[in-house]
Structures are given as structure tokens and as C-alpha cells.
Amino acid sequence: MTRPDAVPEAKARLERFIADDAHGDMAWMAETATRRASPLALWPDVRSVIMLGLNYGPDENPLKVLEQRAHAAISVYAQGDDYHDLIKKRLKEIARWLVKEAGGDVKVFVDTAAVMEKPLAASAGLGWQGKHTNLVSRQFGSWLFLGAIFTTLDLPADAAMEDSCGSCRACLDACPTAAFPEPYRLDARRCISYLTIEHKGPIPRDLRPLMGNRIYGCDDCLAVCPWNKFAQAGREAKLAARETLRAPRLADLARLDDVQFRALFTKSPIKRIGRDRFVRNVLIAIGNAGDASLAIEAERLLDDASPVVRGAAVWALSRLLPRQQFVERAQKQSDCDSSVMEEWSAALT
Numbered sequence: 001m002t003r004p005d006a007v008p009e010a011k012a013r014l015e016r017f018i019a020d021d022a023h024g025d026m027a028w029m030a031e032t033a034t035r036r037a038s039p040l041a042l043w044p045d046v047r048s049v050i051m052l053g054l055n056y057g058p059d060e061n062p063l064k065v066l067e068q069r070a071h072a073a074i075s076v077y078a079q080g081d082d083y084h085d086l087i088k089k090r091l092k093e094i095a096r097w098l099v100k101e102a103g104g105d106v107k108v109f110v111d112t113a114a115v116m117e118k119p120l121a122a123s124a125g126l127g128w129q130g131k132h133t134n135l136v137s138r139q140f141g142s143w144l145f146l147g148a149i150f151t152t153l154d155l156p157a158d159a160a161m162e163d164s165c166g167s168c169r170a171c172l173d174a175c176p177t178a179a180f181p182e183p184y185r186l187d188a189r190r191c192i193s194y195l196t197i198e199h200k201g202p203i204p205r206d207l208r209p210l211m212g213n214r215i216y217g218c219d220d221c222l223a224v225c226p227w228n229k230f231a232q233a234g235r236e237a238k239l240a241a242r243e244t245l246r247a248p249r250l251a252d253l254a255r256l257d258d259v260q261f262r263a264l265f266t267k268s269p270i271k272r273i274g275r276d277r278f279v280r281n282v283l284i285a286i287g288n289a290g291d292a293s294l295a296i297e298a299e300r301l302l303d304d305a306s307p308v309v310r311g312a313a314v315w316a317l318s319r320l321l322p323r324q325q326f327v328e329r330a331q332k333q334s335d336c337d338s339s340v341m342e343e344w345s346a347a348l349t
């Protein structure tokens, strides 16, 4: 439990994040900044904020799959059903109970509203914001989803938890793309989670080789956190990893059409990014696989209807074919989209 005005420093930190352009093309962050910076700006009647954390600890080491380069790494949070649906339902149940018992008005939020959930959760005593910027719990390590109930009731606030990162910097050193300009600050434009989920166009060329086989989100900074030694595997059956998503073959994912994509990712958060962005990500992983037998998948996608897919296919092929063979292939291909032409010329220089 915390007060809506308990984290006055969050406003300036959010403003700096946006002024630095660290939000990349998540324009909605800038558009909602005033409301996001303070619960009272979002809802002037709010008097108390109840923060909830839900454990989604993995049942195996999420970094293991990174060694299987012909297979895809999907972040732990996205291997089961969409957490938003489950948590919202739980929050509504609790909020209904609260209104029945104590009255007042309530609103519930999970992730997508203009609410800064991490600083609020820290001030409510659920944990502290670690150097990777996520909330770390002494009990559950780095594996908590967050949700919020705003209420007009005046409820007693809990004490904030002290930062227990100490001299550790494991998360900062583990980041494959050096996305932390300094401890406690993230440049989302370099974060694989942003690049694979939020970013719509071609992924910057210099970052592609650093992404390995991570095709949806990234867990590296969370997984190395020493506080995970107290974590337990999550118990929500709906959030449990689907066997088919633990380490799917890149070759199979590259062949998904729109209908198959939607069928495979029913109820999954992955569905949101759509087939084209997903296959773009798969092609980056194919380009990083170092496995020439995957060249055929990239070759086939050179004629895909989506320019973002065609562009990624060019890059993947350039990494898998011997140089001379790639040059010969390039001579046979023409494309009417300027971004794809740019990929061809970049790959040939």
C-alpha cells in the first residue's frame, strides 16, 4: 500500500527518459507523460494505491536456450498465456471485495495504463528497483508481474523497501546490447525487449548480431540477478510455459503465415506484434544462427509480401551464404521498396 504522491522523484526521471529519447518510438510514453508521472494527475480522486506482485518464476534456467542457436529464445513472461488477462481478473476480484467491505471508488491497472508501476511498487514495500530498473523482491527475485488498484479510500501506507543491490552489477554486465547507460537507467532503444516487441520497422543493423536467438523479449538482466536464489517457480497454470514455446525451431517459425501465427499464439502476448514483426525477429535469429542449412528459409522470404520481412531476409541471407553466392543472388533480385533496396546495398558493401 502506498500514497499517490509517495514518489515525487519519478516525474523528473520519466521526463529525463523522454528528453533523452530513451523511449524510442513508443510515442505513447511521451503523449501520456503528465498522467504517467503522477497517479493524482491520472485520477485526482485517488487517495491510496494498492500494488500487487504476481510470481512468474521460471521452472528452468531461461539462459539455457541461448546456446541452441537453431532454436528460438522466447522470454519467460511470454511462454504461457497473456498475464494481463489473468492479473486484471484478479485485481477486479480484490477491488470488488474492497468496495463491498469498505466502500469507496476503485480503478485497476496492469501494464498498459499511464501508471509508473515500478516506483509505486517499491514505495509500497514489494521490493526495490534494481540497477536493471525492474522491481526486485527479496522473496521472488526479479520475477514479479505488477498490477495496481487505485482507491479513493484513505488506507495506511507501508514502508518502502531499501535498495539491496549493493556493489552488484551482474545485470548491467550481462546485457548483450549494453542498454544501460548507467545503473538504474535504461535506453530502451538498445533493449532487445523493445527491439523485438515494440519497435515496428527494421531493427538497427549494428544491434542485430548482438540479439542472438532472442526473438521475443529478453531475460538476461533478470536471470542473472543473485536475488533469484530465493525465487520459486510460478504456480499459475495459465502462465506456465507451453512446451511448444520453450525452444521452438527457427525453421518452423519462419514458415508461419498469418493464419498459422494467430492459431499458434492464441491467448499469448506474442499475438499482439503480428506475424510480420514476429517473422522479422525470427530472421534476425536465423542470421545469427551460423547454420547454413537455414539459408533456405531466408531465401524463401525474399519475396514475402511484407517489406520488413524481406529486409530482414536479405540480412539473414548475407550472413549465411558464402560471399560470392550472396552477390550472385543479389544480382537476380530487384525490389520496389526503398528500405529493402537499402538492405541489399548495405549487405553488399
Ligand code: B12
Residues within 6 Å of the ligand: 009, 010, 013, 014, 017, 075, 076, 077, 110, 111, 112, 113, 114, 115, 116, 117, 118, 119, 129, 132, 133, 134, 135, 136, 142, 143, 144, 145, 146, 147, 183, 184, 185, 186, 188, 191, 193, 194, 197, 198, 216, 217, 218, 219, 221, 222
Ligand atoms: C515501457 C515499458 C518497457 C520498455 C522500457 C522499460 C523501462 N525500463 O522503462 C521496454 C519495452 C524496454 C520494456 C522491457 C521489459 N519489461 Co516492461 N514495461 C514498460 C512499462 C509499460 C512502463 C515502464 C516505465 O514507466 N518506464 C519509464 C522509466 C523512466 O521508468 P522506470 O523504468 O521506472 O525508471 C526508473 C529508473 O530509471 C529510476 N531511476 C532513474 N534514475 C535513477 C537514479 C537513481 C540513483 C535511482 C536509484 C533510480 C533511478 O527511476 C525511474 C522512475 O522510477 C511498464 C508497465 C507500467 N505501466 O509501469 C512495464 C514493466 C516495467 N515491464 C515489465 C517487464 C517484465 C519487462 C521485461 C522484463 C520483459 C521481457 N522479459 O522482455 C523487460 C525488462 C527490460 C528492463 N531491463 O527494463 C514489468 C516489470 C515487473 C518488475 N518486476 O519490475 C512491468 C512493470 C509490467 C508489469 N505490469 O509487470 N518494458
Ligand code: SF4
Residues within 6 Å of the ligand: 132, 174, 175, 176, 177, 178, 179, 180, 186, 190, 191, 192, 193, 217, 218, 219, 220, 221, 222
Ligand atoms: S532485457 Fe535484455 S537487452 Fe533489455 S536491458 Fe535486459 S539484458 Fe539488456
Ligand code: SF4
Residues within 6 Å of the ligand: 130, 131, 132, 136, 164, 165, 166, 168, 169, 170, 171, 172, 221, 224, 225, 226, 227
Ligand atoms: S543483478 Fe545485482 S545489480 Fe542487478 S538488480 Fe540484481 S542485485 Fe541489483
